[in-house]
Amino acid sequence: MILVTGGAGFIGSNFVLDWLAQSGEAVVNLDKLTYAGNLNNLATIDGDARHTFVHGDICDGALVLSLLQQHRPRAIIHFAAESHVDRSILGPGEFINTNINGTFALLEAARAYWSVLEAGEKAAFRFLHVSTDEVYGTLGPNDPPFTETTTYAPNSPYSASKAASDHLVRAYHHTYGMPVLTTNCSNNYGPYHFPEKLIPLIIANALAGKPLPIYGDGMQVRDWLYVSDHCAAIRRVLADGVPGQVYNVGGWNEMTNLDVVHTLCDILDRQAPKQGSYRDQITYVTDRPGHDRRYAIDAGKLERELGWKPAETFESGIRKTVQWYLANQAWVANVQSGAYMSWVNKNYANRETAQ
Ligand code: NAD
Numbered sequence: 001m002i003l004v005t006g007g008a009g010f011i012g013s014n015f016v017l018d019w020l021a022q023s024g025e026a027v028v029n030l031d032k033l034t035y036a037g038n039l040n041n042l043a044t045i046d047g048d049a050r051h052t053f054v055h056g057d058i059c060d061g062a063l064v065l066s067l068l069q070q071h072r073p074r075a076i077i078h079f080a081a082e083s084h085v086d087r088s089i090l091g092p093g094e095f096i097n098t099n100i101n102g103t104f105a106l107l108e109a110a111r112a113y114w115s116v117l118e119a120g121e122k123a124a125f126r127f128l129h130v131s132t133d134e135v136y137g138t139l140g141p142n143d144p145p146f147t148e149t150t151t152y153a154p155n156s157p158y159s160a161s162k163a164a165s166d167h168l169v170r171a172y173h174h175t176y177g178m179p180v181l182t183t184n185c186s187n188n189y190g191p192y193h194f195p196e197k198l199i200p201l202i203i204a205n206a207l208a209g210k211p212l213p214i215y216g217d218g219m220q221v222r223d224w225l226y227v228s229d230h231c232a233a234i235r236r237v238l239a240d241g242v243p244g245q246v247y248n249v250g251g252w253n254e255m256t257n258l259d260v261v262h263t264l265c266d267i268l269d270r271q272a273p274k275q276g277s278y279r280d281q282i283t284y285v286t287d288r289p290g291h292d293r294r295y296a297i298d299a300g301k302l303e304r305e306l307g308w309k310p311a312e313t314f315e316s317g318i319r320k321t322v323q324w325y326l327a328n329q330a331w332v333a334n335v336q337s338g339a340y341m342s343w344v345n346k347n348y349a350n351r352e353t354a355q
């Protein structure tokens, strides 16, 4: 069996659902259920004996060690994190706590468990750390995409905390020989994406008749990957990745934010028509402080060495995503609780509208 952290969040829940659909292997899912964790994401596996949910914090080393000793997983897949850049700007403390101290506590518990395994189990054990392309900083328009050897230059409290966690994971391999793997992935999108992030926020606001906020000039570039492709990449790396190695994961799909928002409006114009176009709701607002201009991923190593490449194009993935949100408006309404509204007020109230 495997232990997943953060398996009630966006990518973690997609991973757990995909994992159980693809393999018969059991999962213990440790999640603190912060605002971003939602057991409704796992409703379709309710009652599945292969899934054990544990409500707890990765910072609680004693809890993690007891789970490891009780369930004896062959691998840990570490998703749990604070993940939203804007939240890290308005309140970095939880990012330091979960992303750095939490990863450290998890590594220490993993080391205590792993170091006394018998030789075969010890060699087969894997600690797979799920990280981000944001650790590499920002690119100019003509720079080559990030590779696994690009120098770290994180620019936000979020990316700095993820960079610190990547360094800790690397050090546990170098110093203790722990069989770790790190993946650095670009922007994901798809089902169960919390509507504080660009794509689900735009879909939800569009349908609610609210402004579609574009930070700055909207010409920032991101590389977008459909979430199930990320899950497949993680399964490939877990199966055949070389311990100590880093693998970049990306969609070969760079787009400006404005192009993404236009695409969403155009799909909604067809799938949920209203009077006029959803593009009319686009509103330019004050930029994100320290906003990274461009991310781009070279995922060539993962393709060459492990044979992974994305199955979805942006066109196919974004259509599926919009359809999912249209069919699951109750899920969106459910996560848009009082706490969500107070975040929206905090993040957007002080941004001036440019037009
Ligand atoms: P998310 O915010 O949707 O989910 C995070 C999950 O972690 C939630 O279920 C939350 O309850 C849980 N969690 C938070 N703190 C915890 C703690 N202290 N103990 C236990 N559980 C805790 O995040 P996501 O978008 O699914 O991202 C998952 C991972 O993938 C993160 O490590 C993130 O850095 C990384 N990543 C995300 C993207 C992306 O586009 N979303 C891209 C690349 C990498």
Ligand code: DAU
Binding pocket: 083, 084, 085, 086, 131, 132, 133, 134, 185, 186, 187, 188, 196, 197, 198, 199, 201, 213, 214, 215, 216, 218, 220, 221, 222, 257, 288, 295
């Ligand atoms: O690159 C991988 C990263 O992608 C992950 O590590 C992060 O966890 C994930 O949140 C994501 O970070 P971004 O900051 O790129 O994602 P976000 O959806 O917050 O923003 C995408 C782009 O859209 C970014 O340039 C900011 C912009 N934006 C975002 C919001 C929420 C807007 O223009 N308006 C908005 O209201």
